[in-house]
Every structure is written in C-alpha cells, then in structure tokens.
Amino acid sequence: MDQNIDVAVIVGSLRKASLNRMVANALIELSPARLKLSIVEIGQLPIYNQDGDENPSPLWTQFRERIKATAAVLFVTPEHNRSVPAALKNALDVASRPYGKNVWSGKPGAVVSASPGAIGGFGANHHLRQSLVFLNVPAMPEPEAYLGHADKLFDEQGKLVNDGTRKFLQGFMQSYAAWVAANGNS
Numbered sequence: 279m280d281q282n283i284d285v286a287v288i289v290g291s292l293r294k295a296s297l298n299r300m301v302a303n304a305l306i307e308l309s310p311a312r313l314k315l316s317i318v319e320i321g322q323l324p325i326y327n328q329d330g331d332e333n334p335s336p337l338w339t340q341f342r343e344r345i346k347a348t349a350a351v352l353f354v355t356p357e358h359n360r361s362v363p364a365a366l367k368n369a370l371d372v373a374s375r376p377y378g379k380n381v382w383s384g385k386p387g388a389v390v391s392a393s394p395g396a397i398g399g400f401g402a403n404h405h406l407r408q409s410l411v412f413l414n415v416p417a418m419p420e421p422e423a424y425l426g427h428a429d430k431l432f433d434e435q436g437k438l439v440n441d442g443t444r445k446f447l448q449g450f451m452q453s454y455a456a457w458v459a460a461n462g463n464s
Contacts, residue, residue: 282314298354309451313451315352323369331375345385353406356393357401357403361402380414386416386460387415396426
C-alpha cells in the first residue's frame with residue numbers, strides 16, 4: 279500500500295467553534311501519512327426528499343460524487359438527543375439515495391464521538407453505527423472512541439493539548455489505517 283488513500287472526514291457538528299471539528303483536525307494531524315484525510319462539508323446540503331431524485335440538487339450531486347471518489351470514511355460527531363445531529367443524518371440519506379445508488383457502500387469507516395459530557399457521545403456513536411450497517415459501511419469495531427469532557431482537551435486556538443488524548447487518537451488512527459487496508463479496495 280504505497281499510494282495515498284483518500285479518506286472523507288464527515289463532521290456532524292456545524293457550529294463554528296465545534297469541538298468535533300477540533301477533534302477532526304487533530305485526527306487529520308495525527309493520521310499516518312498514507313491516509314489523505316479531508317473534511318467534506320455537509321451543512322450546505324438541502325434536506326433529502328425523495329421527490330428530488332429525478333432532478334437532484336447540484337449540491338447533492340457534488341456531495342455524492344465526492345463520497346463516491348473516496349476510499350474510506352471517518353465520522354466525527356457530537357450527540358444530539360442520544361443520536362446524531364440532523365445534518366449528519368441528512369448527509370447519510372443524500373449519499374445513499376436514490377435507492378440502489380448508495381455511494382457509501384463498501385467504504386471502510388470509523389466513528390469518533392466527542393462531547394463536553396462524561397460519556398463522550400456514546401449514544402450518537404452507536405446510533406450512527408446502526409445506520410452504517412444498513413449502508414454497508416464496515417465500521418471499525420475497536421478501538422472505540424468516545425471523548426468525554428472534550429471542552430477541556432483543546433486550547434483557545436483549537437489545538438489538542440491533552441497528551442493522553444493525543445496518544446490515544448494517534449493509536450486510533452494507526453488502527454484505522456490498518457482497518458482501511460484490510461477492508462478497502464485501494
């Protein structure tokens with residue numbers, strides 16, 4: 279595996295000062311060089327409605343093509359009401375439709391959840407995994423990544439300052455690289 283592997287990073291939070299975007303940036307920084315991670319934005323996507331399948335929004339088409347072109351996906355999400363944020367669920371729907379044209383299918387994935395709360399988005403992490411099963415995204419089973427008290431892990435510039443978390447995330451990304459190599463088509 280000498281070539282770089284294109285990985286789409288999907289951040290579930292749209293907030294400007296998003297802790298999950300900070301986590302995603304840390305994961306990009308800590309990733310093995312062979313993985314080329316880039317955040318794919320989801321906030322601009324119109325809400326999925328099956329009526330649009332015959333004449334899809336150009337934003338849907340661009341997003342679908344971007345996901346289709348990637349070799350793997352990495353989801354970084356907060357928890358909203360024990361589930362994923364609406365924007366993330368919408369992105370899953372947009373790229374899995376119309377029926378039979380699921381561009382997520384077969385791409386090795388992983389889920390990281392982060393929250394200022396103690397359980398680190400556990401509910402969202404597992405709820406997302408349920409959707410990934412149906413979308414045929416083989417999600418890395420372990421190490422699991424729930425980052426609790428995430429508001430204490432970064433400085434004012436959004437840089438990771440917790441050495442224990444840095445070491446954990448670096449190991450997570452090493453495991454993810456091995457997962458992608460074992461489960462991907464690249």
